[in-house]
Amino acid sequence: MSLLEIKGVSKIYGSLKALDNVSLTVDTGEWVAIMGPSGSGKSTMMNIIGCMDKASLGEVLLDDVDISKVSSKKLTEIRRDKIGLIFQQFHLVNYLTAVENVMLAQYYHSMPDEKEALEALERVGLADRAKHLPSQLSGGEQQRVCIARALINHPEIILADEPTGNLDEANENIVLDLFRQLHNEGTTLIVVTHDPEVAEVAQRTIILDHGKLVKEVMNENFNSQNAAANNSGSQENGISDSGSKKSAETTEENPEAKKEKAEDNGRKADAMKARGKTRKGSKSKK
Amino acid sequence: MKKQNMFFRMITASLLRRRSRMIVTLLAIMVGATILSGLVTIYYDVPRQMGEQFRSYGANMIFLPSGDSAGITAADTKKAVNVINEKNIVGTAPYKYETVLINERPVIAAATNMSGAKATSPYWYVNGAWPEKNGQILVGKDIAETYGVSVGDEMKLAYAEEDEGVSNENNNAPQNKNELAFTVTGVLDTGGSEENYIFISLEDMASLTEKNTSYDMVELSVSASQDELNDYANKINNSVGSLSARLVKRVTQSETTVLTKLQSLVLIVTIVVLLLTMICVATTMTAVVTERRKEIGLRKALGASNKSIIGGFMGEGMMLGGIGGLLGSVLGYFFAELVSRNVFNSSITFQPLLIPLTLVASVAVTAIACLLPVRSAADVDPALVLKGE
Ligand SMILES: Nc1ncnc2c1ncn2[C@@H]1O[C@H](COP(=O)(O)OP(=O)(O)OP(=O)(O)O)[C@@H](O)[C@H]1O
Ligand SMILES: [Mg+2]
Numbered sequence: 048m049s050l051l052e053i054k055g056v057s058k059i060y061g062s063l064k065a066l067d068n069v070s071l072t073v074d075t076g077e078w079v080a081i082m083g084p085s086g087s088g089k090s091t092m093m094n095i096i097g098c099m100d101k102a103s104l105g106e107v108l109l110d111d112v113d114i115s116k117v118s119s120k121k122l123t124e125i126r127r128d129k130i131g132l133i134f135q136q137f138h139l140v141n142y143l144t145a146v147e148n149v150m151l152a153q154y155y156h157s158m159p160d161e162k163e164a165l166e167a168l169e170r171v172g173l174a175d176r177a178k179h180l181p182s183q184l185s186g187g188e189q190q191r192v193c194i195a196r197a198l199i200n201h202p203e204i205i206l207a208d209e210p211t212g213n214l215d216e217a218n219e220n221i222v223l224d225l226f227r228q229l230h231n232e233g234t235t236l237i238v239v240t241h242d243p244e245v246a247e248v249a250q251r252t253i254i255l256d257h258g259k260l261v262k263e264v265m266n267e268n269f270n271s272q273n274a275a276a277n278n279s280g281s282q283e284n285g286i287s288d289s290g291s292k293k294s295a296e297t298t299e300e301n302p303e304a305k306k307e308k309a310e311d312n313g314r315k316a317d318a319m320k321a322r323g324k325t326r327k328g329s330k331s332k333k
Numbered sequence: 334m335k336k337q338n339m340f341f342r343m344i345t346a347s348l349l350r351r352r353s354r355m356i357v358t359l360l361a362i363m364v365g366a367t368i369l370s371g372l373v374t375i376y377y378d379v380p381r382q383m384g385e386q387f388r389s390y391g392a393n394m395i396f397l398p399s400g401d402s403a404g405i406t407a408a409d410t411k412k413a414v415n416v417i418n419e420k421n422i423v424g425t426a427p428y429k430y431e432t433v434l435i436n437e438r439p440v441i442a443a444a445t446n447m448s449g450a451k452a453t454s455p456y457w458y459v460n461g462a463w464p465e466k467n468g469q470i471l472v473g474k475d476i477a478e479t480y481g482v483s484v485g486d487e488m489k490l491a492y493a494e495e496d497e498g499v500s501n502e503n504n505n506a507p508q509n510k511n512e513l514a515f516t517v518t519g520v521l522d523t524g525g526s527e528e529n530y531i532f533i534s535l536e537d538m539a540s541l542t543e544k545n546t547s548y549d550m551v552e553l554s555v556s557a558s559q560d561e562l563n564d565y566a567n568k569i570n571n572s573v574g575s576l577s578a579r580l581v582k583r584v585t586q587s588e589t590t591v592l593t594k595l596q597s598l599v600l601i602v603t604i605v606v607l608l609l610t611m612i613c614v615a616t617t618m619t620a621v622v623t624e625r626r627k628e629i630g631l632r633k634a635l636g637a638s639n640k641s642i643i644g645g646f647m648g649e650g651m652m653l654g655g656i657g658g659l660l661g662s663v664l665g666y667f668f669a670e671l672v673s674r675n676v677f678n679s680s681i682t683f684q685p686l687l688i689p690l691t692l693v694a695s696v697a698v699t700a701i702a703c704l705l706p707v708r709s710a711a712d713v714d715p716a717l718v719l720k721g722e
Contacts, residue, residue, distance in 0.1 A: 127636020142350035159339040
């Protein structure tokens, strides 16, 4: 089942087409990377998918709702309920502690719950930093708070714009490992990146140039790679991934393979999602 | 419930952890609230303070015999004075004027109640001392000079009935003359016609004239507004027929004019200060909103509605308004006390009601000042959080 369907979307700023007739389908539970040179329209696309901006032309179906047509109030609701955001600049509120930053997302979504927020921080390995202000945290730690904030409301889709852009290798691996976990739980991930290593751990890479979708690359080894990563643990991920780099490249139009992959992943994702829900359910009982 | 907790947690965190901005705003509100509460205290205390000041300019009400009655009796005076609220009466001084002779030369003697005269005419300057008992007199400066008397001297006053034709029943006595000796305790310096008079007690006057004294005039110093004075005068005129109460227009009117002028000045200053506070709060709030555009964008990206964004900033503003108002109302009292001590030489009366009033006013003023800048926060585009710096 496709969670996101972009049909002939353009975003026009005066004479500039930041997005030019882009079409893209993302299935539930899929992990997609978006690459492309600076100014190619990646952030513009993320803003449109993230319900923070509207397409000038075309249709954007998120969960079968055309978000290019709804009111901005409705957009706010969809954004709140379905989307988790991760930014290159982290965007933590500088006068709130780590745990308060996570609770902020709960506050606008439903009910702030400090215990649950602490659990989310624990999950990203920051239990002992919960009472620190962003200025007292390293970049990697801040990005993990940002991830905890993005996942706290169990969004259907997590959008990450250059999540590792400000991080070193070690922290990048921690973040990618968290993405793997989220993916395994069935969360749909769309990650914008300049870093091929970050793109290669995704199932599929989309390349934008001058607002056009110019290339789509499937990661053939995704499953084995993912399994290997799970076995070998976070620190070695970067190394084990590098071995499969070259084989990952497949050229654009390969609809059959893509379809197969999608189905496979879709099934898996549904199972994961169900598991995730159970986890969520059992948690709320506590 | 829990949501409110988070709301307060966020605004207190913002205020406590972003101190520098907060302090500027707080200071502005506090100064505004101080001036507001201080000036309002003074505004309400000024009539009382000024009233006390004005009482030093002398009597503001007089009783005169009405129409055909020859004098005012002590009983009627008492009846009339009873109409006036006792605690507002600063002094009552009845006067009876008679011509007496000093060395066969006529001089006007004014009989009065010395303590009453002292209270109604506080600006009189007595060289020496006020008479304290019968047999003592106060002599006007001109008379003292003319007759060469000074404090401590003895002076003989004679009283003769001026009805020559009628009283000359017995030709053996040229005049029905009664003479008494008095001690001069003080010389009166007023700069007015009082310097030509001799002041003696009512009892001495009765002994001298051997007549039951009625009054020619009663002077009163009443601490009340002009309206209240008019009220009293009307009541007295209606209830006591033998005398007529009048206001000393010169004193009461200038008192009222000065009061209204002072009060409107205080009012204008208060309004100006409140406006300045508003401008200052609005400016700071505009800066704060601009400064926190990214945070606003982020909150919106997290799903905050415009309402909750505005609510958050208004919450911060009103919290500052409350704290500033509270501090200001306390400081305002000290400010008013300081002004009162320096200007009126007296202490201010504390108005407890002014604390909630100042609180409400400063919260309201802050809220109004925040309205426009905070509304612009709602216009922030959440898309900016993904658009680099
Ligand atoms: N609000 C706007 N008004 C006008 N032009 C805009 C606006 N937002 C984006 N653009 C333009 O649209 C184009 C795409 O911008 P976008 O931010 O999507 O690029 P990007 O792919 O994210 O680049 P980067 O990798 O540098 O982040 C750019 O040329 C940019 O200048
Ligand atoms: Mg970008």
